[in-house]
Amino acid sequence: MASSIQQSLHAAVLEENVICPYCHENTVILPAENYRPIFVECSVCGKQFIAERMKKGIQVLKVEGAPCCSDPDRRAIETGLGDED
Numbered sequence: 629m630a631s632s633i634q635q636s637l638h639a640a641v642l643e644e645n646v647i648c649p650y651c652h653e654n655t656v657i658l659p660a661e662n663y664r665p666i667f668v669e670c671s672v673c674g675k676q677f678i679a680e681r682m683k684k685g686i687q688v689l690k691v692e693g694a695p696c697c698s699d700p701d702r703r704a705i706e707t708g709l710g711d712e713d
């Protein structure tokens with residue numbers, strides 16, 4: 629759903645080099661500015677994985693192997709449920 633947006637982010641300043649958890653090749657991603665896990669797409673194999681900014685760098689996780697606190701989808705769902713009055 630975000631693929632069209634990602635293609636236009638060409639000269640971003642916050643790009644980071646990471647190792648793709650699927651193909652283990654170097655790929656460049658654009659992590660969130662805060663410490664929030666996000667989905668990114670490997671430019672080598674095209675698979676989506678989770679990138680989370682940590683104090684010492686970027687942590688990458690396979691989508692199916694992520695703990696729920698690092699899964700952007702699950703976190704969004706939990707937050708949504710908690711928002712009810």
Ligand SMILES: [Zn+2]
Nearest residue numbers: 648651670673
């Ligand atoms: Zn890859």
